Amino acid sequence: MKAVVLPGDETVSVQSFEDPVPGAGEVLIRVKATAVCGSDLTALRGEQVVGTRPERLVPGHEVAGIVEAVGPGATSVAVGDRVAVYLAIGCMKCENCRAGNLMLCPEVKILGFDVQGGDAELVVVPAVNCMRLPDEMSFAEGAVATDMFGTQYSAQDRLGVSGADTVVVSGLGPMGAAAVAIAKARGARVIAIDPVEHRRELGLRLGADVVLPAVNDEVRTIGIGRGHGGPDVVIECSGNVRAQAAALEMVRPLGRVAFVGESRELKINPSEHFLRKLTTVIGAWYFPIWQFDEITQFLIERKVPVNEIISHRLTLDDAPKAFEMLAARSAEKMVFEL
Template identity: 55%
Template structure:
């Protein structure tokens, strides 16, 4: 089979490998869609943000957002059959600790990440634990299924935890793919959504996805404009998706007193002023990272019932042979959300 490897230093190899075989409790999936995520760039450059010794050395097939068809089951697998359409849950846990038993496999102290620690979906086939292969409704395409987990799933879990609903004014900073997913989820939950970004083309897409108003933080004072749009009060909830320190600070500055801020965009270091930005506003500040595995049935029903146009978040589609071009363009930000497809 063909598979992608990322040895680091912005090198991409498409190699031939043996089709893997599923072990006990595992299934073999024929990949039909696998998305490139901004976190994959850490593998591309050789500085992985998660993963063990194998990550970033070109030993592991990337791709933590895959979907496809079950083509073989290993010993002891129940509940999955050949031909089942599935999407992959990226966190592989021990299934014994308190976090795994609570559904949050990504908090397991011994967790491994699909596409970082173990081979992921940027290949014609991948193997995963049966518990990580989540049933994909017929109403959702393979591409939608791939994006449903990391992006839409993260936003759904985050916004649900913050009680986003019809009475909420939600501001979203960063209109990349994750921010776009935040707009889709927020509108489906009934919120008034305000989108913030530096790029007019991304703000135009945010309007298409349902944003009620947009703010260009490059030409406007985003904090002042968001307060103006909310009658001087500030948004009830802010979801920060860019990971940029200025946006993170603006999120804390603009939100109303007793409001909530979720940091979703990855960031290694940011300087804030807790006294003025958090303590004296009595804010709730949380991290938004993936979703509990037992929430997937609810999440997939939500996507179907609200007819979420998830594929609208995809900017480019590639064949696996074009992986060098795909990663190069993604690294240069010539694409937003790119997906390998086998349609």
């Protein structure tokens, strides 16, 4: 089979491998769509976050395809099933795995970082990592429904985002774009913020009520007639530390903030940001595996414009060009279709 390889020295190539064979409890998936993610840059540069990196690492953790073969004992899926793949491979015995939060397993391995990923014609994953992809959704939609829309659905579900809320989405990369679409579908009024014009245009296409290049006084004083100033909810997707601090500052008293954009350091003022405002702040990454049926039903029934966040549809052979665009930040969400 053919697969994308990131040796970790910032180069990208497409190489041939022996077809993988599913072992006990595993399945072989014929990949139909696999999305490139900003987090793939760490693999491109060889910055291993956790675990150990396979030699000739194949990236790809937002994957959808068709079950081609099942290993011994893999009874939860059948040959021919349309599936999306859950990115975290857990022990399935610990408390976190049993609760569906495989990404919190102490022994977790992440597809495309610690084990060979889905930017390939074929990929082997545990059968338990296969999630049903409804017929109404394309494989490309299934791929981006995992990390982007799944993370946002779960975060906004935890925050209880509803039609009573004004939600600020900070940063309109693919994750922020998904945040806008989900918040809108949940009925909220959405203000989307990004300094880049074409991202603001995407925000409007996804249903944002207002788009702004930066936070202004109007946002900071929303709701003042109701006795508070500031948005009910802020979803911070940029990972920019100034934007993260602004999120904590602008949210109204008793407001809710989700941190979704990755960063390593942020200066906070607990009294001002949390205590006196009684703020709820959550971190969000991915979703519990049992939630995927709920996520796909929501996307279908609310007609969420999932395809809008896909900026480029490419083939596996385009991988060197795709990763070059990713590193140069000249493309938003790229999907390889096979």
